[in-house]
Amino acid sequence: MKAAALRYLPLVLLAIVWELAPRLHLVDASALPPLTAVARSWFSLLVDGDILFNGVSSLLNLLYGLIGAIVVGIALGVLMAWYPTFDVFATPLVRISYPMPKSALIPVMILWFGLGAGSKIASVFMGCLLPVILSTYNGARGIEQTMIWSARALGASRWQVLREIVLPGAMPEILAGVRNALALSFILLVAAELLVGQRGMGYLISFLGDGGVYDGMFAAVLTVSAFGFFADRCYLLFMRWMLQWRE
């Protein structure tokens, strides 16, 4: 208890500085509203339903895009590792497009899918796809060939080999790739929402900021940050649970 208090004391100090700096007129209160004002504003956004409405919209779009990328990415990654012909054609394309700064695709997604949810989901999907493909591919190729041969020799079907050997063997790498994708998904979603659209947390932030409601804007920024942080923590727990069987 005491150790935890000591560990998180720096955050408390930061919060106190945040509260006092504008109150003592060290910084302009419109540039940095006191933390208590931000908290009050967060409550009214919560009561009015703004955070719930936009938060749910953001999380749903994030989930659709991310889950789509995970499913398609794992499938393509396994196919690339499994079929040499597919490998030879798809791998160079994946490797060439991988370093592309993913945010550049947002305008194309808006051209293709409009200003609504479609372009947000597509941006998240496109941004997360390559990390999942690449980590699955690397994981699946790292599996010892003898394991696959032995299973085949013992009469396992291709499907069984995939389910019992390839996927579990590649799982650590896949899970690590999905963690990267999760971080990227937040970046792309919030970026797309900041740029265009009429709902979502990114929209709420830019709407409040444009309107000069800065305590509200800070409240929304902190909310998004908390979403991202807790999503990562929950995912870490899930990852540990998934990998329990390894030692």
Place this chain on the structure above:
Amino acid sequence: MARMNPIGRNLLGWVSVVVFLAAWEILARSHVFTEFLLPSFSASFERLVEDTLSGELLRNLGLTLLRAFAGFAMGAVAGVVIGVCMARMPLVRWFFDPIVSIGLPMPKIAFIPVFILWFGVFDESKILMVAFNALFPVVVATMAGAEAVDRVMIWSARSLGASPRRLLFEIAIPAALPEIFTGLQIAMPIALIVAIVSEMAMGGEGLGGALMTQMRFADSRGVFSGILAIGIAGSLVVKAMELIRRRLLVWHQETQSG
């Protein structure tokens, strides 16, 4: 999962790129999609050449890369300093530990409107935004690297009379360099992504701003040629980081074994 010799693999790699571009061209010309949705590769490439010759593309690309590199450099230097101090000074570590563990997974892109409020919409603001995003992975990697430095090495250097300063620059930082560089290699793509998003949100010149303008004017060829340019630049930057890594770490086992 057959292995192929590397030259054959490389050649087939280029074939697959050509096939992809040909498929794009055929799909675009088949009128399944309108020119607005999918301009052909040849039209986009023509535009890329046109904008390169007029100098517009190079100016935009140069500005974007300059902002990304400037922010990356600031984040990298600050990250290494903070990381090393965290590894060596308990008080610094106590202060930054919770901040870093919350700051790293946080979607810092949401702070763009805050940076606009604080620093405006010009270079300063974009570069600081990039630095803010690039900082955290470098801190974490540097700290991990500096912590793992072999104790015996530090003891030996100290007993041979090395000053704390030389200990830091000749033992701790070089020994942590592989990890530090891994952190930099994570931070660089982030710097590019954030530079482009900042330009999109704050406007002005640069590839991100140009892409948004072209999108608003339904100039699809412009958008696709911009993406080709960003894609090529991004690949070159990532490749360059790999080369620098191999150069800097020539003495390390990692380079010698591979």
